[in-house]
């Protein structure tokens with residue numbers, strides 16, 4: 001039995017890579033300094049794995065920005081506009097990742113997309129008809145040699161040709177198929193060169209195999225690898241898959257001459273069944289992904305060992321593997337100083353997972369596992385309750401939820417009438433998504449409070465002052481439905497997590513989200529409940545300053561859960577329902593305290609949609625949508641419920657979105673050419689809609705005219721009585737001046753349309 005790691009975090013336990021890169025971007029350190037930081041981080045990771053005894057240690061999993069982008073440069077997929085800048089290779093690379101603005105030109109970055117169902121983002125390679133794909137770079141060789149010089153044999157990791165082509169964007173007439181031969185040939189060169197170096201193994205990551213595959217997809221995959229294997233190599237190939245099972249191509253992959261295949265037993269619902277029904281070729285090593293690479297909980301050894309025993313009869317040799325790259329978990333528990341040991345004892349971040357792999361291997365190989373302390377401790381740990389995790393009252397409350405609790409009455413149409421009357425809003429009512437610019441003073445004040453330099457009261461006074469200014473600004477702009485500005489929040493999930501019972505917070509548990517941006521997700525430790533109101537004070541204060549409706553502002557249960565590390569002892573569904581009950585209590589408290597409009601953000605609802613379509617309704621929307629409805633079903637008909645989503649790619653789940661049964665939904669639309677409007681129309685979307693009229697991700701101030709144009713397009717497609725006017729998303733990241741100018745143009749545009757369409 002072997003041990004293997006699919007990939008390791010790159011950012012460093014103290015986010016060294018982030019800070020060095022940002023210094024480099026600012027020109028504060030040299031390229032050499034940045035490279036030195038990178039070399040040290042790589043060496044540190046390799047040594048950890050090597051000293052622990054890991055058999056398959058990854059290299060080339062390091063990246064200055066993103067692995068897809070690395071693969072694009074490796075394969076010469078560099079759009080001309082970046083090449084034309086004539087920069088040094090590393091700077092050219094960064095220009096693709098971040099855009100370039102300087103004396104050599106002005107180019108935007110490549111598009112960025114979410115990496116499967118994680119919170120990591122990759123850069124989307126662009127291929128046009130003139131792109132020539134061949135092996136151009138040498139990063140895998142350089143990093144392999146770097147490790148070799150330390151006396152460590154590694155397996156270079158490269159994104160496989162199939163996944164690379166499937167995730168790339170084709171700008172011209174040519175498609176994946178037209179590039180298949182050249183792409184395969186590039187991997188032939190890669191393998192030949194690695195063979196010359198004496199590299200034992202190459203890992204090719206093909207996560208796209210866990211999606212639903214068409215016949216053409218399977219053919220593309222097979223043709224790529226048949227071409228690659230038309231030659232033989234000294235270097236063996238490990239085909240690595242993760243984030244699900246490979247039910248659509250199991251036969252194909254097991255009949256190709258891979259020397260190892262990585263299967264995900266954590267997220268792959270059907271993986272075990274596939275192995276049992278079809279067997280696994282005895283001449284290949286099965287890299288069994290059984291240590292969760294996406295979550296922070298310790299592995300349950302008893303469970304894992306019985307799984308290993310279950311698969312043993314079907315395969316030859318096995319390697320105990322992580323279920324995916326450890327990129328998606330923080331580096332180490334060691335640097336957490338604030339959480340008590342009884343909590344920390346339950347966690348395994350990347351470094352601790354190395355130990356788990358080694359322990360699992362020695363326990364699996366032992367004659368009598370009961371004699372091994374690591375095993376006994378693990379069994380004991382899982383047999384004992386987690387301190388403060390269980391709350392019978394919460395469990396019972398979730399059990400008692402009835403279908404009728406998830407239904408708001410009266411039905412939408414009737415509520416719409418009642419609310420039109422109550423609020424008397426004009427046609428094309430204007431609003432914003434919630435947050436206003438988090439200027440330096442806001443962050444400074446929050447930091448001061450954290451450090452104990454100011455009192456709670458002083459902080460409160462400051463926040464009230466900000467809210468008052470914000471309300472005044474909105475009044476002077478003539479907005480119709482106001483917000484308080486969210487100055488008290490650093491983050492829309494953390495804020496609630498910190499106030500709900502059942503969540504834990506770490507100090508250093510950062511995970512790379514994209515490039516140098518890292519996030520620190522809260523941990524759902526136990527049953528979740530609300531102890532006291534979380535937002536009422538701010539909303540009530542804000543409402544006291546104006547006669548216009550003030551929106552209460554909450555984050556929805558699905559988003560709170562999706563942006564946290566979930567529990568593994570109860571289902572995601574159950575945790576979400578617990579959070580839903582807590583947020584429901586907050587909704588009712590807001591209503592009781594005179595708040596007439598309440599927005600419940602579900603920014604992350606779309607992003608956790610299962611990778612396979614057949615699971616969308618059965619395994620996700622079937623509980624996520626009712627959980628949302630549970631949050632607001634208790635309010636009076638005249639209370640208006642808004643929701644917000646950060647994207648508009650919900651064409652294929654549009655019915656489910658309508659089924660959330662909010663009164664108003666605002667979403668991002670300005671960047672997607674308003675394509676969503678057609679499907680809203682086709683589906684007779686009942687919910688009132690505010691498709692964002694301008695992009696808040698850029699400092700650009702939209703003109704009144706372009707907003708009018710956007711609105712006219714909306715009026716063409718949707719009943720004007722259902723339209724709201726608002727920006728794309730919260731204004732938190734913007735500056736004050738551009739925000740005021742943009743909102744002023746937005747309200748002017750709304751006025752113009754109002755005049756034109758009122759009869």
Ligand code: GLN
Pocket residue numbers: 433434435486492553601603644645646729730731732
């Ligand atoms: N209400 C939040 C805000 O305005 C929504 C943020 C989001 O959708 N990401 O900041």
Ligand code: ZN
Pocket residue numbers: 433603644645646647728729730
């Ligand atoms: Zn948003």
